[in-house]
Amino acid sequence: SNRWRRHAPITRRSIRRWTDEAVPKPAIEALVEAARWAPSSGNRQAVRLVFLTERAYKQAVVCLKEPFLANAPLLVLVGVDRRVYQRRELRGGLPFLDAGAVIQNMLLAGHALGLGCVWCKLCVDDWEDRPGLYFQMKRLLNLPGSFFPVSVVAVGNPGRPARTPPRHDADSFVRFDNEGFPPDTCGDWRPARFRLLIRKVQCRLRRVLPGHSR
Numbered sequence: 750s751n752r753w754r755r756h757a758p759i760t761r762r763s764i765r766r767w768t769d770e771a772v773p774k775p776a777i778e779a780l781v782e783a784a785r786w787a788p789s790s791g792n793r794q795a796v797r798l799v800f801l802t803e804r805a806y807k808q809a810v811v812c813l814k815e816p817f818l819a820n821a822p823l824l825v826l827v828g829v830d831r832r833v834y835q836r837r838e839l840r841g842g843l844p845f846l847d848a849g850a851v852i853q854n855m856l857l858a859g860h861a862l863g864l865g866c867v868w869c870k871l872c873v874d875d876w877e878d879r880p881g882l883y884f885q886m887k888r889l890l891n892l893p894g895s896f897f898p899v900s901v902v903a904v905g906n907p908g909r910p911a912r913t914p915p916r917h918d919a920d921s922f923v924r925f926d927n928e929g930f931p932p933d934t935c936g937d938w939r940p941a942r943f944r945l946l947i948r949k950v951q952c953r954l955r956r957v958l959p960g961h962s963r
Contacts, residue, residue, distance in 0.1 A: 756859055760854070762913070765817055766863025767905030771802070772823040780825070782902070783858035787851040790843055795833035796851045797896055799826040809886040810901055813875050821903035826890070827852060828898045846901040855902060865907035871898045941957050 777800060784798060801824040803809045810826055811819045818824060829844040838844075852868050859866040876883035887896070924930060 753772040757860055761856060762865075763867040764905070764907045764911055765867055765903075767821055768867060768908050770906045772864065772904055772906075776859075776864060777823070778962065779858055780855050783849045783854040789847045789850065789853040791836075793833050793847070795829045795844065796848050797828045797830055797852075798867060799890055799892070800824075800827070801826060806890060809889045810871070810925035812882050813879070813886065814869055814871060814901060818869065818901065818903050821905045821918075823904040825855065825900060825901040825902040825904065825909060826898060827868075828896045830895050831897045832895045839925035844897065845899060852900055859904055863906070864900055864904055865911070866904050868900050868902045869907075871901045915952070 781798070781800075784796070787796070789795065794810065801810065802822070807819060807821075808826055809826045811853075827848050829848055831839060831844070834843060856866050886892075
């Protein structure tokens with residue numbers, strides 16, 4: 750109903766305990782369809798999903814994250830195809846925005862089906878001290894070098910209702926036009942001077958040498 754659609758983002762909760770009941774195939778297909786229609790930068794659709802139901806495959810991911818994830822009947826490993834992005838887009842975090850849209854679609858679809866879901870970050874700082882476990886996971890799941898993990902989503906039937914977490918009032922984080930936020934002592938962004946110099950050189954080369962490219 751329209752009422753449910755309006756309230757779905759408000760009533761959704763992060764679930765960390767599940768029953769042992771498997772997630773049925775129609776529900777998995779609904780999650781896939783929700784992910785398929787998520788928006789993406791330039792409609793590049795760079796997100797890649799790996800649905801894990803077998804214990805050994807799930808454990809390969811769980812060993813990089815929190816142990817409670819092992820109890821979820823279904824884990825969805827969320828990654829992106831790095832080849833789709835330019836280097837500066839990777840550096841700027843664009844893959845995380847694309848993945849975030851897919852994750853939110855799946856969370857809301859799971860909520861609509863009565864499933865309990867939670868997303869967890871899965872990124873470089875989770876495996877940089879344990880590279881062996883990272884490469885073991887990729888070998889076990891047959892994931893190529895272009896597959897860059899971003900998150901893992903746990904899905905199942907809720908084991909118990911989740912509490913309602915506190916939320917900030919809208920006045921604390923929403924402003925209109927030039928109302929602005931209170932001043933703070935945080936330093937602002939500074940351009941990387943060396944990178945700017947390189948771009949200037951490249952622009953001049955393109956003017957002098959039309960055939961020059963980066």
